[in-house]
Amino acid sequence: MSRKSASLLTKTQRRRLGNDFEDLSESKKRRDQQRIRDRLRAGTFDFRLLADLPDRQLELAFDDASDEELRAALSDAYLTIERVRELRAYDRDELIATARSRRDEYAADGDDLRSLDELELRTETEVRDAAETETEQRLTESRWTKYANAVMALGAVGFAFSAVLWSLDQLFGTSLWAGNNALVAAVFVLVFLGLSGWTLIMGANVLKHDVSPYVRRLLDDKLLS
Numbered sequence: 302m303s304r305k306s307a308s309l310l311t312k313t314q315r316r317r318l319g320n321d322f323e324d325l326s327e328s329k330k331r332r333d334q335q336r337i338r339d340r341l342r343a344g345t346f347d348f349r350l351l352a353d354l355p356d357r358q359l360e361l362a363f364d365d366a367s368d369e370e371l372r373a374a375l376s377d378a379y380l381t382i383e384r385v386r387e388l389r390a391y392d393r394d395e396l397i398a399t400a401r402s403r404r405d406e407y408a409a410d411g412d413d414l415r416s417l418d419e420l421e422l423r424t425e426t427e428v429r430d431a432a433e434t435e436t437e438q439r440l441t442e443s444r445w446t447k448y449a450n451a452v453m454a455l456g457a458v459g460f461a462f463s464a465v466l467w468s469l470d471q472l473f474g475t476s477l478w479a480g481n482n483a484l485v486a487a488v489f490v491l492v493f494l495g496l497s498g499w500t501l502i503m504g505a506n507v508l509k510h511d512v513s514p515y516v517r518r519l520l521d522d523k524l525l526s
Contacts, residue, residue, distance in 0.1 A: 355413035394424040449502040456495015459488040
């Protein structure tokens with residue numbers, strides 16, 4: 302970063318963490334470890350004041366940090382938070398439920414908090430259910446496509462059959478296709494059923510899996526607003 306500012310740890314503490322306190326006696330090592338713990342505790346509790354910081358302030362806080370640098374820092378922060386949660390045996394889903402409640406409170410009372418409104422917090426159960434639903438939907442759509450293609454195959458068979466008969470008429474002077482009104486009508490019906498059946502099945506698939514969910518989301522949003 303281009304400018305220096307106050308941080309959670311002092312420059313000396315960062316250096317000593319980096320070299321594992323190798324230049325300190327045991328008593329001084331314990332002293333510095335205690336000070337680092339105190340800073341970590343205080344910094345963590347400060348997030349109670351930072352959770353509803355306006356978006357613009359969050360953007361400015363990291364405006365000169367590279368994406369690579371910030372991604373690495375956020376990843377390590379996530380690891381640290383998860384380790385604390387694991388050590389205290391806190392249930393992740395319960396924390397997420399609490400975070401959702403606090404998100405809604407902050408979003409209702411604050412300004413410039415668009416990121417809170419867009420933040421998606423899902424429990425492990427919800428993620429698993431969503432994955433199962435998506436998989437089931439893909440399988441269902443695959444079945445619909447299979448049925449549609451099977452119906453389309455009827456039309457393809459009719460068209461191919463008519464092409465063969467027409468070719469024989471042209472090559473050998475037969476009347477297998479020309480003038481055979483009943484056969485022409487039957488082939489036309491097969492082709493029509495294939496095309497119309499495919500269109501109806503695929504249309505119903507789009508209506509069920511794309512249009513209907515979209516309409517339901519719109520109605521839900523209007524009811525919530």
